[in-house]
Amino acid sequence: MAKEKQFVEQIADIETDFPQWYTDVVLKTKLVDYGPVKGTMVIRPYGYAIWENIQREFDARFKTNGYENAYFPLLIPMSFMTKEAEHVEGFAPEVAVVTHAGGEKLAEPLCVRPTSETIIGTMYGKWVESWRDLPVRMNQWANVMRWEKTTRPFLRTSEFLWQEGHSVFATAEEAEAETQKMLRVYEEFAKNCLCMPVITGRKTEKEKFAGAVATYGMEAMMHDGKSLQSGTTHYLGQNFSKAFDIKFTDKDGAQKYGHTMSFGVSTRLIGAIIMTHGDERGLVLPPPVAPVQVVIVPIAAKKEGVLEACAALKNGLAEAGIRVKLDDSDNSPGWKFNEWEMKGVPLRIELGPRDLEEGHMVCARRDGAEKTFVPLSEAAAGVRRILAEVSENMYEKAKARMESRIVNAQSLEELLRGVDGGNFVRAGWCGCRACEDKVKEFAQATSRVFDQTHTAKTCVTCGKEAVHTVFFARAY
Amino acid sequence: MAKEKQFVEQIADIETDFPQWYTDVVLKTKLVDYGPVKGTMVIRPYGYAIWENIQREFDARFKTNGYENAYFPLLIPMSFMTKEAEHVEGFAPEVAVVTHAGGEKLAEPLCVRPTSETIIGTMYGKWVESWRDLPVRMNQWANVMRWEKTTRPFLRTSEFLWQEGHSVFATAEEAEAETQKMLRVYEEFAKNCLCMPVITGRKTEKEKFAGAVATYGMEAMMHDGKSLQSGTTHYLGQNFSKAFDIKFTDKDGAQKYGHTMSFGVSTRLIGAIIMTHGDERGLVLPPPVAPVQVVIVPIAAKKEGVLEACAALKNGLAEAGIRVKLDDSDNSPGWKFNEWEMKGVPLRIELGPRDLEEGHMVCARRDGAEKTFVPLSEAAAGVRRILAEVSENMYEKAKARMESRIVNAQSLEELLRGVDGGNFVRAGWCGCRACEDKVKEFAQATSRVFDQTHTAKTCVTCGKEAVHTVFFARAY
Numbered sequence: 033m034a035k036e037k038q039f040v041e042q043i044a045d046i047e048t049d050f051p052q053w054y055t056d057v058v059l060k061t062k063l064v065d066y067g068p069v070k071g072t073m074v075i076r077p078y079g080y081a082i083w084e085n086i087q088r089e090f091d092a093r094f095k096t097n098g099y100e101n102a103y104f105p106l107l108i109p110m111s112f113m114t115k116e117a118e119h120v121e122g123f124a125p126e127v128a129v130v131t132h133a134g135g136e137k138l139a140e141p142l143c144v145r146p147t148s149e150t151i152i153g154t155m156y157g158k159w160v161e162s163w164r165d166l167p168v169r170m171n172q173w174a175n176v177m178r179w180e181k182t183t184r185p186f187l188r189t190s191e192f193l194w195q196e197g198h199s200v201f202a203t204a205e206e207a208e209a210e211t212q213k214m215l216r217v218y219e220e221f222a223k224n225c226l227c228m229p230v231i232t233g234r235k236t237e238k239e240k241f242a243g244a245v246a247t248y249g250m251e252a253m254m255h256d257g258k259s260l261q262s263g264t265t266h267y268l269g270q271n272f273s274k275a276f277d278i279k280f281t282d283k284d285g286a287q288k289y290g291h292t293m294s295f296g297v298s299t300r301l302i303g304a305i306i307m308t309h310g311d312e313r314g315l316v317l318p319p320p321v322a323p324v325q326v327v328i329v330p331i332a333a334k335k336e337g338v339l340e341a342c343a344a345l346k347n348g349l350a351e352a353g354i355r356v357k358l359d360d361s362d363n364s365p366g367w368k369f370n371e372w373e374m375k376g377v378p379l380r381i382e383l384g385p386r387d388l389e390e391g392h393m394v395c396a397r398r399d400g401a402e403k404t405f406v407p408l409s410e411a412a413a414g415v416r417r418i419l420a421e422v423s424e425n426m427y428e429k430a431k432a433r434m435e436s437r438i439v440n441a442q443s444l445e446e447l448l449r450g451v452d453g454g455n456f457v458r459a460g461w462c463g464c465r466a467c468e469d470k471v472k473e474f475a476q477a478t479s480r481v482f483d484q485t486h487t488a489k490t491c492v493t494c495g496k497e498a499v500h501t502v503f504f505a506r507a508y
Numbered sequence: 509m510a511k512e513k514q515f516v517e518q519i520a521d522i523e524t525d526f527p528q529w530y531t532d533v534v535l536k537t538k539l540v541d542y543g544p545v546k547g548t549m550v551i552r553p554y555g556y557a558i559w560e561n562i563q564r565e566f567d568a569r570f571k572t573n574g575y576e577n578a579y580f581p582l583l584i585p586m587s588f589m590t591k592e593a594e595h596v597e598g599f600a601p602e603v604a605v606v607t608h609a610g611g612e613k614l615a616e617p618l619c620v621r622p623t624s625e626t627i628i629g630t631m632y633g634k635w636v637e638s639w640r641d642l643p644v645r646m647n648q649w650a651n652v653m654r655w656e657k658t659t660r661p662f663l664r665t666s667e668f669l670w671q672e673g674h675s676v677f678a679t680a681e682e683a684e685a686e687t688q689k690m691l692r693v694y695e696e697f698a699k700n701c702l703c704m705p706v707i708t709g710r711k712t713e714k715e716k717f718a719g720a721v722a723t724y725g726m727e728a729m730m731h732d733g734k735s736l737q738s739g740t741t742h743y744l745g746q747n748f749s750k751a752f753d754i755k756f757t758d759k760d761g762a763q764k765y766g767h768t769m770s771f772g773v774s775t776r777l778i779g780a781i782i783m784t785h786g787d788e789r790g791l792v793l794p795p796p797v798a799p800v801q802v803v804i805v806p807i808a809a810k811k812e813g814v815l816e817a818c819a820a821l822k823n824g825l826a827e828a829g830i831r832v833k834l835d836d837s838d839n840s841p842g843w844k845f846n847e848w849e850m851k852g853v854p855l856r857i858e859l860g861p862r863d864l865e866e867g868h869m870v871c872a873r874r875d876g877a878e879k880t881f882v883p884l885s886e887a888a889a890g891v892r893r894i895l896a897e898v899s900e901n902m903y904e905k906a907k908a909r910m911e912s913r914i915v916n917a918q919s920l921e922e923l924l925r926g927v928d929g930g931n932f933v934r935a936g937w938c939g940c941r942a943c944e945d946k947v948k949e950f951a952q953a954t955s956r957v958f959d960q961t962h963t964a965k966t967c968v969t970c971g972k973e974a975v976h977t978v979f980f981a982r983a984y
Contacts, residue, residue: 065631067581068588069618074631077576077646084577100553101560105543106620106651106667107604112544128583128609130620133666134655135601142545144582144606144620155541155550170553175582175651179610190609191582 043374046312050256054184057306057314061375064185071180071190075299078375079186081323082302083193087173089225089320090195090297093217099171099197104151106175107142112150115275119149122242126178128190144177149243149268149294152198153276160200160290162281167210168200176298186303187260187508194298200278200290204269207291208246211267214295215248218263226301227318227426228252228308229434230262231456231503233481238468241294245269251480251503253434254307257454259480259505262304265295303508308430315376316398318426319419326356326415327372329365331384342383345393345411352412354419373398378422379415399425438503440488447492447504448475456480456505460488460498467493477504519850522788526732530660533782533790537851540661547656547666551775554851555662557799558778559669563649565701565796566671566773569693575647575673580627582651583618588626591751595625598718602654604666620653625719625744625770628674629752636676636766638757643686644676652774662779663736663984670774676754676766680745683767684722687743690771691724694739702777703794703902704728704784705910706738707932707979709957714944717770721745727956727979729910730783733930735956735981738780741771779984784906791852792874794902795895802832802891803848805841807860818859821869821887828888830895849874854898855891875901914979916964923968923980924951932956932981936964936974943969953980 042060044052058064063079066072075083091101107130114120127143145151156168173195180190197214201207215232222228230250240247244266251259272278273289282288309316319325326349330342342358349356357377359368365382372380382394392405395414399422406414434456441447441459450457457477461467468479470493480503488501518536520528534540539555542548551559567577583606590596603619621627632644649671656666673690677683691708698704706726716723720742727735748754749765758764785792795801802825806818818834825832833853835844841858848856858870868881871890875898882890910932917923917935926933933953937943944955946969956979964977 065634068627068630069581069583069585072581072583074581075579077578080578081576083579100557102553102556103551103559103669105545105548105550106653107545107548109545125611128606128618130604131607132617133604134657141608142604151544154544158541177582181610193579 043312043314046255046310053310054307057310057374058185061315063302063306066183066185069190071183073183073185073189073191075193078323079302082305082317082321083299085321085323086225086301087195090221093221094171094195094197097169097213097217098167099169102170102172103174104148104155104172106145108145108148108151110141110143112154113143115150116243116271118271119243123147123178126180128177128179145174146176146178147296148172148174148176148196149198149272150276153272153278153292156198156200156290156292157277157279160278160280163202163283166200166202166280166290167206169197170199171195171197184303184508186299186306192299194296196294196296198292198294200273200292202280202282202288202290204291207269207293208267211246211248211265211293211295214293215250215263215265218250218265218295218297222250222252222262223427225318225320226305226308227320227423227430228262228304229427229431231481233484233503235264235481236468236479236502238465239479241266243268243271245271249481251505251507252304252308253430253437253456253505254304254508255310256307257437257451257456257505259456259503259507260300260304260307261480261507262301263295263297266293268292268294309426310376313370314374316426317376317378319378319423322376322378323355324357324372324375324377325354325419326379326381327368327377328356328358328381328383329368329372330358330360331365331382331387333360335385337388338383338385341388345381345383345408349412349415352416354412354415379418381415397422399429401425441492442490444471444474444492447471447477451475451477451504451506456503458483458488458501459492459504460490461500461502462491462494462496463499464494467491471504475504477506479503480505480507519788519790522731522786529786530783533786533850534661537791539778539782542659542661545666547659549659549661549665549667551669554799555778558781558793558797559775561797561799562701562777563671566697569697570647570671570673573645573689573693574643575645578646578648579650580624580631580648582621584621584624584627586617586619588630589619591626592719592747594747595719599623599654602656604653604655621650622652622654623772624648624650624652624672625674625748626752629748629754629768632674632676632766632768633753633755636754636756639678639759642676642678642756642766643682645673646675647671647673660779660984662775662782668775670772672770672772674768674770676749676768678756678758678764678766680767683745683769684743687722687724687741687769687771690769691726691739691741694726694741694771694773698726698728698738699903701794701796702781702784703796703899703906704738704780705903705907707957709960709979711740711957712944712955712978714941715955717742719744719747721747725957727981727983728780728784729906729913729932729981730780730984731786732783733913733927733932733981735932735979735983736776736780736783737956737983738777739771739773742769744768744770785902786852789846790850792902793852793854795854795899798852798854799831800833800848800851800853801830801895802855802857803844803853804832804834804857804859805844805848806834806836807841807858807863809836811861813864814859814861817864821857821859821884824887825891828892830888830891855894857891873898875905877901917968917980918966920947920950920969923947923953927951927953927980927982932979934959934964934977935968935980936966937976937978938967938970938972939975940970943967947980951980953982955979956981956983
């Protein structure tokens with residue numbers, strides 16, 4: 033018991049020291065480790081397996097929406113970055129630059145891609161000739177680099193993994209519609225695969241992607257009430273098609289520039305999962321992306337037939353497509369319970385001599401519901417049902433929590449009180465940059481997205497007429 | 509007809525200008541394009557889909573063999589590279605170096621990984637403590653960079669995609685056995701997924717991986733009789749564990765260095781497929797990795813019921829897990845036949861009013877067998893059977909070809925005649941570097957792998973006793 037207690041005590045208290053809790057959890061559950069170069073992380077197998085599940089789920093959705101995967105070069109000539117003025121201004125300060133290769137100094141320095149609009153735009157400029165070539169829809173799974181001084185695994189690292197989708201359409205309407213559609217794909221994924229409620233909407237000029245006409249974001253509420261930008265889609269207008277000569281001959285014979293859009297999510301989503309669902313015992317992983325959905329812990333493992341029954345159960349569940357692990361190590365059941373709870377496995381099955389006699393298994397849900405008994409003869413169906421219930425409960429719980437922590441503010445003081453209390457704050461905004469900056473200065477909060485339901489009457493800063501209702505929050 | 513002829517004439521003749529044939533095929537089938545930076549390639553959707561299939565097949569095999577995926581940083585401090593003397597000597601001349609990032613000059617230059625032994629070794633040194641932590645088996649899917657002056661898409665590019673597996677064992681025997689085992693996994697994959705016969709064996713000191721104790725390779729014979737190194741496994745002994753302090757406390761309480769091994773295959777495999785199976789009409793893709801396994805071409809598409817029947821057939825095949833495409837474009841059937849033949853689709857199905865009346869479909873195999881009729885009522889089973897036959901035939905054809913082009917040589921003149929004739933040449937070798945270099949100088953051929961059946965009596969260069977029988981060939 034002393035040993036078990038010690039095990040749990042290794043994690044800082046989630047309520048009193050959330051940043052340390054996060055660091056403890058990501059390191060101790062072996063999701064990630066710090067890399068040797070400052071700002072870098074190593075994604076360990078338990079963390080990478082979550083990413084693989086995220087990739088598989090997204091990849092299927094992208095393909096359903098007409099996307100094909102491709103791969104573009106890592107290194108981008110510096111001169112490409114400068115072709116779109118806002119873009120280079122936004123990204124130049126954080127790029128890593130290759131100046132030497134093959135033992136020689138390069139004629140032109142090359143950036144390690146921070147994002148690929150410029151190089152993909154260059155290739156699209158070469159490939160697109162006619163309206164028959166449109167739309168173009170491609171996606172890339174890749175590593176990107178944005179130099180950082182601080183390291184927060186998954187949240188802020190100089191290199192991270194992501195997907196970036198890039199499309200070209202003949203008309204602005206189509207490109208805008210796609211920008212909205214992929215935002216809805218993200219939102220649906222967040223709900224059904226991460227059990228994570230999000231708020232989606234357009235971002236302000238200040239917060240938009242460098243080079244975009246409009247950026248839309250999905251924001252999720254973390255345990256401490258801060259917001260995590262979890263995915264963005266960008267309507268790029270003709271900014272990149274003009275910079276990279278993405279032109280086509282339309283049906284009417286005229287040469288026109290295409291309208292482009294892009295969208296991306298990254299390994300940040302793993303951080304979002306951790307901070308949305310985690311509790312005082314550690315991770316709580318959503319069943320659709322959990323590397324291990326079910327762990328079987330034998331009780332009185334040395335008693336005749338127990339291990340055999342556990343192995344048979346494991347095989348049956350695995351055959352049914354459930355990601356299952358049998359923990360037949362030497363550790364005590366109590367130790368195992370703590371370990372797998374910390375690792376966030378959604379469902380623990382206990383199986384001992386008494387259960388075998390009664391022909392059932394004990395099911396303990398990580399999300400806190402009472403233990404239940406499921407007949408061994410209906411193991412796979414029972415587990416599937418419970419995992420679906422866990423998913424639903426995790427989503428509803430997070431949604432209720434988020435909704436209960438959205439408050440309205442009429443003044444900067446109210447806004448400050450709101451974010452201090454760990455809330456998202458809905459407030460009116462006149463649309464001017466100075467008023468947005470003032471919110472940051474006064475409350476250390478930023479505009480996250482516009483509320484599509486615009487109800488605020490006056491700007492929270494200046495009191496003039498509100499043009500938008502904005503969700504403000506402190507953010508990662 | 510003129511149009512169709514022109515289409516095929518766009519590809520150079522495979523027999524008289526194989527290098528141009530290769531370039532034509534990879535570009536015109538849209539597998540790949542040249543990137544804007546010299547030495548780089550863009551893998552287009554049709555090429556990337558092959559890589560996705562290769563990844564999926566390998567990934568399942570690696571996991572069956574106990575491997576977990578992880579992700580390690582792209583940038584490696586230059587000082588890590590120098591910890592293993594042979595390693596840095598081998599790779600330093602071809603690394604790309606990041607010297608500036610985040611607007612500042614870096615204190616230490618960082619290499620873009622050419623391979624990850626050094627950074628993964630550093631992390632293993634941190635993670636491995638006890639014999640209980642062993643074996644460690646991890647794999648990474650990643651991009652790597654080795655600076656090149658010339659570009660041959662898939663074969664020789666400064667950046668390419670690959671997998672690299674890295675393991676640590678308590679004993680030399682286990683690490684050596686794993687090196688052999690993963691070579692057999694590669695060989696089985698080559699046969700069953702790429703329909704590609706290979707020759708496997710140990711490499712000479714000259715040809716081994718920089719830092720390895722022993723390297724094993726699998727070599728495949730291309731259309732022109734040259735060899736393509738298609739995968740390698742390396743027994744690294746304690747070279748890297750000593751350099752990176754991968755130590756463990758053994759059962760007997762003693763501190764010992766681990767024994768490591770690594771293995772990798774890359775997007776080169778796509779080049780191997782193209783040059784093993786391609787013919788005068790273009791690509792011939794192996795069914796297990798072909799992006800499109802079956803293309804349906806409607807005949808007299810405007811006749812009532814034809815397109816509907818084609819769509820129904822397509823849906824039925826797709827539901828059966830077959831990768832199928834219906835070409836309902838405006839092009840003529842003849843044009844479509846040529847296009848999909850050039851793109852290497854293993855099976856074409858033709859379906860017209862007469863076929864519908866008779867209740868069958870016409871099946872035309874890309875590998876050249878006669879057209880056959882398959883009842884529409886057994887479409888999925890029939891297609892599966894034909895695809896299996898295509899795979900087997902492609903493998904047997906390539907195997908017979910390779911075997912007919914392995915010759916023995918007793919002298920350098922014979923060896924030269926052998927490689928000039930587009931053969932692999934089996935010859936004796938005394939084991940000394942000078943004799944190996946002499947072969948290169950005299951015949952522009954290199955030692956590929958040792959023949960496990962050592963039958964040669966004398967060295968092909970010096971005439972002294974042969975220590976190994978070696979496969980020599982010109983190589984990509």
